[in-house]
Amino acid sequence: xxxxxxxxxxxxxxxxxxxxxxxxxxxxxxxxxxxxxxxxxxxxxxxxxxxxxxxxxxxxxxxxxxxxxxxxxxxxxxxxxxxxxxxxxxxxxxxxxxxxxxxxxxxxxxxxxxxxxxxxxxxxxxxxxxxxxxxxxxxxxxxxxxxxxxxxxxxx
Amino acid sequence: xxxxxxxxxxxxxxxxxxxxxxxxxxxxxxxxxxxxxxxxxxxxxxxxxxxxxxxxxxxxxxxxxxxxxxxxxxxxxxxxxxxxxxxxxxxxxxxxxxxxxxxxxxxxxxxxxxxxxxxxxxxxxxxxxxxxxxxxxxxxxxxxxxxxxxxxxxxxxxxxxxxxxxxxxxxxxxxxxxxxxxxxxxxxxxxxxxxxxxxxxxxxxxxxxxxxxxxxxxxxxxxxxxxxxxxxxxxxxxxxxxxxxxxxxxxxxxxxxxxxxxxxxxxxxxxxxxxxxxxxxxxxxxxxxxxxxxxxxxxxxxxx
Numbered sequence: 001x002x003x004x005x006x007x008x009x010x011x012x013x014x015x016x017x018x019x020x021x022x023x024x025x026x027x028x029x030x031x032x033x034x035x036x037x038x039x040x041x042x043x044x045x046x047x048x049x050x051x052x053x054x055x056x057x058x059x060x061x062x063x064x065x066x067x068x069x070x071x072x073x074x075x076x077x078x079x080x081x082x083x084x085x086x087x088x089x090x091x092x093x094x095x096x097x098x099x100x101x102x103x104x105x106x107x108x109x110x111x112x113x114x115x116x117x118x119x120x121x122x123x124x125x126x127x128x129x130x131x132x133x134x135x136x137x138x139x140x141x142x143x144x145x146x147x148x149x150x151x152x153x154x155x156x
Numbered sequence: 157x158x159x160x161x162x163x164x165x166x167x168x169x170x171x172x173x174x175x176x177x178x179x180x181x182x183x184x185x186x187x188x189x190x191x192x193x194x195x196x197x198x199x200x201x202x203x204x205x206x207x208x209x210x211x212x213x214x215x216x217x218x219x220x221x222x223x224x225x226x227x228x229x230x231x232x233x234x235x236x237x238x239x240x241x242x243x244x245x246x247x248x249x250x251x252x253x254x255x256x257x258x259x260x261x262x263x264x265x266x267x268x269x270x271x272x273x274x275x276x277x278x279x280x281x282x283x284x285x286x287x288x289x290x291x292x293x294x295x296x297x298x299x300x301x302x303x304x305x306x307x308x309x310x311x312x313x314x315x316x317x318x319x320x321x322x323x324x325x326x327x328x329x330x331x332x333x334x335x336x337x338x339x340x341x342x343x344x345x346x347x348x349x350x351x352x353x354x355x356x357x358x359x360x361x362x363x364x365x366x367x368x369x370x371x372x373x374x375x376x377x378x379x380x381x382x383x384x385x386x387x388x389x390x391x392x393x394x395x396x397x398x399x400x401x402x403x404x405x406x407x408x409x410x411x412x413x414x415x416x417x418x419x420x421x422x423x424x425x426x427x428x429x430x431x432x433x434x435x436x437x438x439x440x441x442x443x444x445x446x447x448x449x450x451x452x453x454x455x456x457x458x459x460x
Contacts, residue, residue: 022315025308056219059312061213061216062315106304108305131230131448133230134227135228136227148173
């Protein structure tokens with residue numbers, strides 16, 4: 001025990017926060033609301049529990065690998081366990097305000113919160129649904145008639 | 157046109173509702189239409205491999221790519237349709253009638269899983285490099301913004317491609333032979349995805365759709381992938397391959413452009429089958445579109 005190095009949980013959290021969503025470079029998985037718990041014990045064993053946007057999300061392996069790699073690089077970490085939780089369920093209100101701003105400004109992606117209609121990230125105009133099927137399970141496709149733009153919408 | 161070109165040279169961005177010269181509109185539209193067609197044809201190829209893909213890990217990556225490519229096609233068709241040249245239905249009808257273009261690589265058949273690895277590793281890298289070069293300086297705003305998202309997702313595909321390549325390259329001799337066969341089939345089509353040398357006054361360059369000449373992008377791909385494949389012990393199917401000690405660069409020798417020309421006229425080895433399969437798929441999925449377009453029944457409407 002005397003040789004064990006105590007690792008602050010903040011260091012672990014920072015390492016996890018350094019991992020970006022593989023399809024949104026620059027958007028941390030923390031801001032996307034994927035991180036449920038981070039724990040580290042006195043033996044340097046780290047446990048991270050994540051919540052998938054969708055259980056069938058094809059990026060789960062890649063995200064878990066990235067988290068493992070980032071955490072393993074922290075001084076004093078002896079092992080890392082990354083798990084995916086089936087509960088709670090991910091919803092778009094888990095996305096932080098920073099996350100929403102990054103999605104809107106860098107990727108022109110809107111976020112739908114609950115049944116409330118989302119607005120155009122470019123001009124604030126109302127969006128018209130185009131298709132519930134986007135390039136991934138967590139996104140649908142809308143359009144803004146005001147500024148003539150095709151908009152992806154993150155949804156739960 | 158001079159004023160318009162001066163505007164573009166100053167970094168001006170054209171939006172969907174803006175005035176633009178007809179020539180510019182047609183050139184940008186044709187470029188986006190070809191990109192949309194390529195995403196759709198690529199997505200359908202990927203889909204064919206879902207049941208045949210070995211192992212759950214790779215199967216998930218194939219499912220992901222399929223959904224991404226079809227989704228990209230969808231977004232691009234919307235952006236293209238907003239230009240007012242053709243509707244989405246007209247674009248699809250032209251595609252299925254063999255009257256519009258899609259990338260050369262989707263005119264070949266993926267024969268083995270090794271081919272799928274080569275496509276994900278070599279072809280996707282070439283496509284990504286081309287798209288990045290367009291995104292860098294693209295004067296048409298709606299396309300530029302869609303490209304930003306497509307590129308982020310294609311970057312994710314590259315990781316899946318590297319994962320596939322590492323697994324097959326570190327596998328048994330049978331796996332390595334499978335991949336070498338795929339390299340032999342796909343090296344040249346992947347290289348030709350960049351197209352022949354850009355013309356001196358290429359209007360896509362002049363109008364800031366492309367930001368880099370085809371031959372520059374192609375050469376960068378050669379400099380990266382020739383040594384990379386060799387470092388894993390695979391050979392390059394170029395009999396005249398040489399390395400220039402003075403410039404420290406690889407040279408693949410003369411390029412036979414006839415196969416590329418054939419694909420542009422829908423005369424590639426697998427063009428006819430690909431196009432008829434795409435049409436068949438379109439007809440088979442009509443019920444889904446009908447169901448989505450149908451008004452909700454009174455019972456459904458009451459429950460919402």
